[in-house]
Amino acid sequence: xxxxxxxxxxxxxxxxxxxxFNCTYSNSASQSFFWYRQDCRKEPKLLMSVYSSGNxxxxxxxxxxxxxxxxxxxxxxxxxxxxxxYLCVVNGKEWNSGGSNYxxxxxxxxxxxxxx
Amino acid sequence: DTEVxxxxxxxxxxxxxxxxxxxxQHMGHRAMYWYKQKAKKPPELMFVYxxxxxxxxxxxxxxxxxxxxxxxxxNLHLHALQPEDSALYLCASSxxxxxxxxxxxxxxxxGTRLTVV
Numbered sequence: 001x002x003x004x005x006x007x008x009x010x011x012x013x014x015x016x017x018x019x020x021f022n023c024t025y026s027n028s029a030s031q032s033f034f035w036y037r038q039d040c041r042k043e044p045k046l047l048m049s050v051y052s053s054g055n056x057x058x059x060x061x062x063x064x065x066x067x068x069x070x071x072x073x074x075x076x077x078x079x080x081x082x083x084x085x086y087l088c089v090v091n092g093k094e095w096n097s098g099g100s101n102y103x104x105x106x107x108x109x110x111x112x113x114x115x116x
Numbered sequence: 117d118t119e120v121x122x123x124x125x126x127x128x129x130x131x132x133x134x135x136x137x138x139x140x141q142h143m144g145h146r147a148m149y150w151y152k153q154k155a156k157k158p159p160e161l162m163f164v165y166x167x168x169x170x171x172x173x174x175x176x177x178x179x180x181x182x183x184x185x186x187x188x189x190x191n192l193h194l195h196a197l198q199p200e201d202s203a204l205y206l207c208a209s210s211x212x213x214x215x216x217x218x219x220x221x222x223x224x225x226x227g228t229r230l231t232v233v
Binding site: 034036041045046049087089103104107108109 | 161164221
């Protein structure tokens with residue numbers, strides 16, 4: 001089973017549309033959750049952290065359901081500049097012979113294209 | 117200063133060359149990371165340094181050798197690479213690597229695009 005699984009996409013939407021991305025994770029010891037965006041040939045940039053109570057930043061709303069191990073991102077009134085790959089990222093504790101460490105695990109990403 | 121700076125931005129090297137990638141941050145972050153990213157794939161973790169000590173090596177081949185000279189610098193030494201090692205190499209940093217409930221996330225550098233010929 002994949003550790004962090006996202007909608008495969010790609011998503012093509014018109015400007016002004018609302019688009020939702022979903023993500024599930026398998027590590028129940030996960031502690032923190034993020035959405036990153038990555039533009040073509042650029043580095044990932046933190047879009048927002050995701051909190052259990054849900055959180056909003058302008059047109060972006062993130063939700064977390066720990067019981068279902070499910071994360072979502074909603075983009076309202078999408079802009080051309082929102083076109084990018086959106087990566088669901090989970091920080092969870094993993095154990096090995098050397099002890100435990102927190103490790104970021106990335107989903108494969110979902111490509112969003114917003115069209116004029 | 118809220119940036120992670122990586123040099124060089126682009127690197128072309130032969131399979132017999134030795135080169136180094138450099139990464140620097142001045143945010144006081146105590147954890148630094150090397151990731152490798154191939155086209156249309158997510159970043160893959162290579163190494164984690166926590167308080168300047170290597171804490172995770174994700175079974176990376178020995179032709180990649182990390183080094184952390186101090187809390188602000190991270191190097192990746194490359195030797196005898198293969199063409200399949202061509203990728204975007206990303207450095208990242210975070211406040212601490214093992215903080216419960218840490219919601220700060222990682223800050224990534226802009227990467228070094230490596231081509232092995």
